[in-house]
Structures are given as structure tokens and as C-alpha cells.
Amino acid sequence: MQSMFTLIPSSVTNQLAIAEIVDCNKKTSRYGLILSQADALELVITRSEALSNYGRIEFSGGIISKLILSFSNSPFLTKHNYVATLNDLIETFYYFKNETLDEISDDELISLMKKYFDQRCQGSVELLQNRELEVLARNVRYGISDYEDIYKDTEESFDEEGFDE
Numbered sequence: 147m148q149s150m151f152t153l154i155p156s157s158v159t160n161q162l163a164i165a166e167i168v169d170c171n172k173k174t175s176r177y178g179l180i181l182s183q184a185d186a187l188e189l190v191i192t193r194s195e196a197l198s199n200y201g202r203i204e205f206s207g208g209i210i211s212k213l214i215l216s217f218s219n220s221p222f223l224t225k226h227n228y229v230a231t232l233n234d235l236i237e238t239f240y241y242f243k244n245e246t247l248d249e250i251s252d253d254e255l256i257s258l259m260k261k262y263f264d265q266r267c268q269g270s271v272e273l274l275q276n277r278e279l280e281v282l283a284r285n286v287r288y289g290i291s292d293y294e295d296i297y298k299d300t301e302e303s304f305d306e307e308g309f310d311e
Contacts (some may be wrong), residue, residue, distance in 0.1 A: 156194075163190045166211050174218040178225050185229045192233045196240040209252060210236060214265025216260045234271040237258065238279065245283035249295075256293060258282065270304075 174180065181189070185275035189210050199205055213234060213235050217223060223231055250258070262278035263269060285293035 152195075160187070160190050163193075166208070167214065170211050170214045170218075174214060177223070178217050179218055179219050179223060179228050180225070181229070182264075188229060189232055189236060192236045198281075200240050200244050202240055202243065209239060209256075210250065212241060212252065212256055217263070218261070220266065220269065221266050226254050231271060235263075238271065238275050242279045242283055244288040245279070249286050 150174075154172040164183060167181055167189060168183060168279075171180050193210055196202075210232075213232065217232070217235065239252075239255065239258065242259075243250075246255065257275065259279070262282075263271070263274050266278055267273040282293060
């Protein structure tokens with residue numbers, strides 16, 4: 147008797163993911179952002195490594211495409227930093243899915259990442275990771291209901307340390 151679940155070889159799923167990523171070029175090309183097949187493969191490898199590193203599994207793809215489409219209109223993405231930034235954002239996404247205890251939906255996390263990246267971080271993935279999302283994750287872990295307002299109670303302390311807008 148065969149199992150109800152049939153495993154699809156990773157090469158097939160990788161090819162599907164690559165095709166989905168390259169298909170995003172239809173929308174991102176208006177911003178001068180285009181991914182080659184090799185770029186798409188690199189992003190798929192980054193996703194696979196991040197999933198493995200953080201002990202996560204993913205049943206449906208699309209996170210890479212969601213990140214691409216969400217961030218493509220950022221004024222801080224250029225054709226010169228596009229692939230490297232996407233690799234960092236993929237890694238960041240899966241790390242903070244763990245850090246927020248999966249309490250935030252994929253779409254909400256991507257939306258918050260984009261908001262912080264474009265506003266407070268001015269395009270710095272390092273600030274996004276080490277400042278904004280760390281505070282967000284802490285707020286989620288401590289059960290703060292308005293976790294999205296990451297500086298609600300700490301605005302003064304961050305201003306004093308030079309983190310003001």
C-alpha cells in the first residue's frame with residue numbers, strides 16, 4: 147500500500163521555485179530589478195540552508211517570491227545589491243520566524259520587515275536584524291499585545307542612545 151504522501155524530489159521542487167522566482171521579474175523589472183536563473187538558484191539554496199540551520203520545514207513555497215515582491219519597490223534596493231540583500235532577507239525571515247515563536251504570520255512578518263527596512267533602517271539589513279526585529283521578537287516573546295509598536299515604552303531610551311529617526 148502506498149503512502150498518502152508522495153515526496154517530490156528536491157530537484158523538481160527547486161526547479162518550480164526557480165521558475166516562480168524568475169516569474170517575479172515581470173513585476174520587478176519596472177524597478178530595474180531582474181533575477182537570472184543563477185540568481186534564483188542562489189536564493190533557493192539560501193532558503194534551503196536557512197531552513198536547515200533553524201530546524202524548520204516548509205510545506206509550501208512562495209516565501210522568496212513574497213519577499214521579492216514586497217521589497218522590490220524599496221528605494222534602497224538597486225541592481226547592484228539586489229541578490230545579496232534578498233539572500234540576507236531570506237535568512238532574516240526564517241531566523242525571526244523562530245525568534246517570534248511563529249506567533250506572527252509569514253505575511254505580517256514580511257510586512258513588518260519591509261516597513262522597518264524602508265523607514266527606521268534606511269535599507270540596512272544589519273539594523274533590521276540587530277535592532278528592529280530583535281525588539282519585535284522580544285515583545286512577542288514577552289506577550290506584549292501591541293508588539294508591532296516596538297518602541298512604545300522604550301522610545302526615550304533609544305533616542306538617548308542615538309537611535310532616533
